[in-house]
Amino acid sequence: MRVAVCQLNARDDRKANLTAAGELLARAAAAGADLAILPEYVDYLGPSRGLPAAEPVDGEFAEFFAEAARQHGIWVHAGSFHEIGPDPEHTYNTSLVFDRSGTLAATYRKIHLYDVEIPGRVSYLESKTVAAGSEPVTVDVDGVRVGLSICYDLRFPELYRQLAVAGEAHLLVVPAAFMLHTGRDHWEVLLRARAIENQCYVAAAGQIGDHDPGRTCFGRSMVIDPWGTVVGQAPDTVGIVVTDLDLDRLREIRTELPSLANRRL
Numbered sequence: 001m002r003v004a005v006c007q008l009n010a011r012d013d014r015k016a017n018l019t020a021a022g023e024l025l026a027r028a029a030a031a032g033a034d035l036a037i038l039p040e041y042v043d044y045l046g047p048s049r050g051l052p053a054a055e056p057v058d059g060e061f062a063e064f065f066a067e068a069a070r071q072h073g074i075w076v077h078a079g080s081f082h083e084i085g086p087d088p089e090h091t092y093n094t095s096l097v098f099d100r101s102g103t104l105a106a107t108y109r110k111i112h113l114y115d116v117e118i119p120g121r122v123s124y125l126e127s128k129t130v131a132a133g134s135e136p137v138t139v140d141v142d143g144v145r146v147g148l149s150i151c152y153d154l155r156f157p158e159l160y161r162q163l164a165v166a167g168e169a170h171l172l173v174v175p176a177a178f179m180l181h182t183g184r185d186h187w188e189v190l191l192r193a194r195a196i197e198n199q200c201y202v203a204a205a206g207q208i209g210d211h212d213p214g215r216t217c218f219g220r221s222m223v224i225d226p227w228g229t230v231v232g233q234a235p236d237t238v239g240i241v242v243t244d245l246d247l248d249r250l251r252e253i254r255t256e257l258p259s260l261a262n263r264r265l
């Protein structure tokens with residue numbers, strides 16, 4: 001399977017963000033990708049925290065990416081968007097995955113919300129405007145089982161263990177808008193840890209650069225193999241990284257170093 005992770009800089013202009021995402025999907029398709037993955041909040045990363053951009057699962061956001069998947073004949077993981085939530089003050093932070101015909105194949109709502117206060121650096125209370133999801137989700141993509149997660153979920157290894165063991169995932173996907181301040185020390189370490197401990201591929205698609213005031217994202221979108229080696233990494237610009245996954249290699253690693261089988265519960 002060939003995977004493309006797409007790195008972009010979404011701001012408060014939804015139309016421009018979707019156009020940029022569409023261009024990256026076209027590039028991914030031209031590069032022969034089977035699956036293209038976009039970042040968290042691909043359509044809107046502006047000051048209002050997304051409430052005005054909120055839509056139902058079957059709204060314009062879904063239509064746009066379903067059409068892109070159909071047009072290019074590839075699987076599209078549409079990062080995430082602001083889904084209308086359980087009450088007027090809260091949205092869900094939701095990922096949608098479309099198959100090659102544009103049919104919705106999976107929906108995942110971010111479980112762990114980014115409530116962090118690092119004085120002078122990061123002040124973010126995601127739970128003020130977002131409601132948490134509760135269901136881990138995997139989806140079969142042409143025979144490769146893909147476990148879904150979003151950004152801050154990355155810090156909670158029990159979710160990924162569940163995706164890898166109960167969900168039998170081969171590939172763990174992390175669309176993100178990871179902060180620059182935390183990202184430069186934590187991003188790669190956490191991604192590689194999730195790959196090594198679960199013996200899975202990890203594909204992480206990040207937002208890059210300045211967004212709303214006070215929010216700068218780290219980028220460094222990457223793909224990591226089940227040994228923990230970084231096999232593809234984006235430079236610090238908008239663009240795509242294309243990587244082939246080798247499931248024989250994954251099976252070899254799981255056989256030679258059977259740490260998943262050696263767990264003591």
Ligand SMILES: NC(=O)CCC(=O)C(=O)O
Nearest residue numbers: 114151152177178179182
């Ligand atoms: N959008 C997010 O969940 C941000 C997570 C993040 O930056 C972190 O350090 O964790």
